[in-house]
Amino acid sequence: MAVTLRDVAHALGVSHTTVSNAYNRPAKLSEQLRRRILDTAAEMGYQGPDPLAAGLVRRQAGALGVLFDEDLAHALTDPAALLFLQGVARAGQASALGLTLLPAPRTTEDLAARSALVDGFLVYSVAAGNPGFLAALRRDIPLVVVDEPAPPNGDDWMFLGVDDRGGAELAARHLLELGHRRIGVLVDRLTPGDRQGPADPERLAATTYQVARERLTGYLAPLPEHPWIWECGGGTPEHAVPATRALLASGVTGVLAMTDELARGVLRTAATMGVAVPRDLSVIGFDDIPEASRTDPPLTTVRQPLADKGVLAVEVLTGARSAGVRLPTHLVTRATTAPAPR
């Protein structure tokens, strides 16, 4: 496009401001002139004010950026992230905002967050110290972190999370009350990377994902003895397969899965191994994603308000609500938990 506002103005012998007004402030000129302007603009192939230029002077982009940990395609397969995103989309659509999805890669290379044309950032569960996150933080636009990382000094950035620790504790207590003593814990990841295997105390101490740390703390709190803890190296159901085999081999009767996706993997693996849930094995997930109520048997899990979190995050970002909140979690007892065998 070569034809600009001024070209149109010239062609009609009016000031360029008037042409601008024809688009943005119809009230400021006669309907008649406005028609003339719009018509000749169409004739000349003028497509309306350039959004970039308008954005520059208005100092706004009309979109909000959502930063996901590492890979974008990953986030798009995670039901929890998706549900959050739906909430964001609903709230954003109400404010006529676009949604710009951005990856926050571990490498310093990329600069997506530095140069993204957005009015604010929603950071969804990104590893502490992630370069993309840091870049976003430096931008002079509002930023709300959801779930992770929690601000070290309480007010380094706006934060919205859930009561991970409390929810985890509920889950552990539930197993305990059912008489389970040999308990296994499944974590997706303790640190960025795909490390998998049993997690010894040293490894646990190295945990950088704060949500993992919180849930772990909650799990451990009521347990009389240390459970088996297994790091899966990823969050899909498939990642839970080797861990489940290992845990079952250790004679575990109850599994605390840190996410519902992992719990689904446990369920599937148990089924293929001929282990009956909940008779031989109890399983509790975390998140209460939609699929959780449709697993076979339906999954007992800790519910957190995922979609609401998305809506609230946008409200915090736009200043309609104050930050620093931790939303409540609670146990949803379905059919994957039963008294311990024997």
Added chain:
Amino acid sequence: MAVTLRDVAHALGVSHTTVSNAYNRPAKLSEQLRRRILDTAAEMGYQGPDPLAAGLVRRQAGALGVLFDEDLAHALTDPAALLFLQGVARAGQASALGLTLLPAPRTTEDLAARSALVDGFLVYSVAAGNPGFLAALRRDIPLVVVDEPAPPNGDDWMFLGVDDRGGAELAARHLLELGHRRIGVLVDRLTPGDRQGPADPERLAATTYQVARERLTGYLAPLPEHPWIWECGGGTPEHAVPATRALLASGVTGVLAMTDELARGVLRTAATMGVAVPRDLSVIGFDDIPEASRTDPPLTTVRQPLADKGVLAVEVLTGARSAGVRLPTHLVTRATTAPAPR
């Protein structure tokens, strides 16, 4: 932020271009001066070049817009759309592009597509004549339509789709070969809106969704007699429930579901009604979403390369590949089809 490039330049007694170069073209100045500039910039609280301003002069936004039909939250629950989006994300990430999700509402009100800060549009299965789509089309940036709407004159816009008709025909033939004669077809929607119920010839003729029309045409081609056709008013499994009841009441032995999501709904409904699949009822879906291989029993369906479509769409958009392609579809025979009963 009030501190600009020029402020920093002033403070150091260098030209503003030099400061700009410090950020964008390190080779154009001495490493020593560059350090000085970056340091005082940090001191002064300058956060680096404003992306909006840079975008204006460079004439690029660094993001590509993905336009979805009507509601964004809807698209985020549709497995097929999501899989497409994953492909897009993968390809976009490779080119360091952000992904801006945009709704294309039916009302003329909204202007998301008109003012979105993007370098190109991917239009995913949007209703023909949708105002948001039209707005995007008018923008002077590349645009690729995926699936819908197909360009009326062949070159009104770049297009990428799949062989919907051919795939549908394969599905119908398969049922036929298995001896089915009483066949039902489930459509999500024939036109925008949530109208549901049996579709008579008149209603069929009014179909505006071209993918629906194509698949329908493919279904009908080999069938000796007209099947029962039911419009579900939406694409979720739940939307298929009333339709399934109605079809079963009509004594149908085979169902052609226009999407896997609908097919899942058929499967669930059949299960709750005590109808055995595939013994009493055969079901064929369309798309081959990941869930399709995990339904009970695993779904026979028509496969289309959803994720590849996303990747290819980006390639077409960036000019790396030519448009106008229809990707192949083929039948994946799993366990929801069997010879007709009796």
Added chain:
DNA sequence: TCCGGCTAGTTTACCGGTAAACTCGATGTT
């Protein structure tokens, strides 16, 4: 010695708009 070619910057010209303040004639008001 003179010239061409680097290096390291500077000058100048945009990019395509928006907003606030101002002008000017017509209207209405007391």
Added chain:
DNA sequence: AACATCGAGTTTACCGGTAAACTAGCCGGA
């Protein structure tokens, strides 16, 4: 008759950068 008000535009001043062309000093080679 004098004056505030309003509608309909215009003037002027940015928004915050980038890029191309130009300059000045310096070095090496013929």
